[in-house]
Amino acid sequence: MQWTDQGIVLGVRRHGETSVILELMTREHGRHLGLVHGGRSKTLKPVLQPGNTVQATWRARLDEHLGSFQVEGLAMRAAHFMGSPLALYGLATMAHLLRCLPERDPHPALYETLSVLVDHLDDRDLAPALFVRFELAMLAELGFGLDLSSCAATGARSDLIYVSPKSGRAVSAAAGEAYKDRLLRLPGFLIGQTRANRPRGSDIRDGFALTDFFLHQNVFDPRGQPAPEERARFVALATAEED
Template sequence: MQWTDEGIVVGVRKHGESSVILELMTRDHGRHLGLVHGGRSKTLQPVLQPGNTVQATWRARLDEHLGTFQLEALQLRAAHLIGSSMALYGLATLAHLLRYLPERDPHPALYETLSVLADHLDDPDLAPALFVRFELAILAEFGFGLDLSSCAATGSRDDLIYVSPKSGRAVSAAAGEPYKDRLLKLPGFLIGQMRTNRPRDEDIRDGFALTDFFLHQNVFEPRGQAAPAERARFVALATAGDE
C-alpha cells in the first residue's frame, strides 16, 4: 500500500530511541498516523513541528498497518507561530478538535479551511474570525452544520442577527425579538457583514459563544468531556484587543 498526499502536522510522539509517530491532517486521506524513522534527528525535528505543511508518502504492507512516512517540507510555519502565544494555544485547540474525527476519514473541505487558518494563526486581525469558521467547519463535518443563510421562521435573508439553539438556523431581528433572551447572537462576519479585516471583539466573542454552545451540545458533552483549557486561553487572547 502506498499513497502521497499533502498534510499539516497535528502532533508528534516519541517512538523508540530515534523515531516518532507522526500525526497529520491530510488533504485526501484525513487524519493519518505513521512512523517516521529518524524523526528525532536535527534534520527532521524542525520539519515535524505542529502547523507545518509537508508532502508525505505513506507506505505499509497492509492498509490496517501503522505504516511509515517519508516527508518533504512544503511550508514551515512553526518558526513564526512559536513566537505567538495565541498561535500556540490555537494549535493545541485545533489538534484537540481534529482528534474527534475518525482516523483516515477524508475531509478535503475541512483541510482547506485548516490550511488557511494555519497561514494566519499568529495574526490577531485574522486568526480569531478564521478560527470561528474552522469550528463551524468541524461541526459541519460531524453532521451538525449550522444554516445561517435564511431566517428559520420567515425564510428572509435580511437582518439575520440570531441563531436558534434548537435548530442551528439563523433568525431575523423581527422574528427573534420575542425570544431574544433564548437565542444565540449571530455575528455579522459569519454572513459577510465585515467592513474591516478584523471584526469587533464583541462579534468575535459572540462567534466563539456560538460555536462553544454547539460544540458542547454535540461533541464534548455526549462524550462526557469538557472543552480543552487551551481553547479558553485562545479565546481570551483573541478577544483582548478592546480590553
C-alpha cells in the first residue's frame, strides 16, 4: 500500500530512540498517523513541527497497519509561530478539534479551510474570524452543521441576526424579537453582511459564543470531555481588543 498527499502537521510523539509517530491532517486521506524513521534528527525535527505543511508518502504492507511516512517540508510556519501565543493556542485547539474526526476519514473541504487558517494563524486581524469559520466547518463535518441561509420561522433571507439554539438555523430580527433572550447572536461576517477586512470585536465574540454553544452541545458534552483550555486562551487573545 502506498500513497502521496499533502498534510498539515498536528503533532508528533516519540517512538524508540530516533523515530517519531507523526500525525497529519491530509488533503485526501484525512487525519492519518505513521512512523517516521529518524524523525528526531536535526534534519527532520524542524520539518515535523505543528503547523507546517509537508508532502508525505505513506507506505504499509496492509492498509490497516500504522505504516511509515517519508516527508518533505513545503510550508515551514512553525518557527514563525513560536513568537505568537495566538498561533500556538490556535494550533493546539485546532489539533484537539481535528482529533474528534475518525482517523483516515477524508475531509477535503475541511482541509482547504484549515489550510487558509494556518496561513494566517498569527494574524490578529484575520485569524479570529477564520477560526470561527473553521469551527463551523468542523461542526458540519461532524454532522452538526448550522443552516444560516434563511430564517427558520419565515424563510426570509434578509435581516438574519439570530440563531436558534435548538435547530441551529438562522432567525430574522422580526421573527426572533419576542424570543431574543433565548437566541444566539448571528454575526454578520458569517453571512457576508460586512465588507470590512476585520469584523468588529463584538461580532468576533458573538461568533465564538455561537460555535462554543454548539461544540459543547454536540461534541464535548456527549463525549464527557471539557473544551480544551487552549481554546479559552485563544478566544481571550482573539477578543482582547475593544471595538
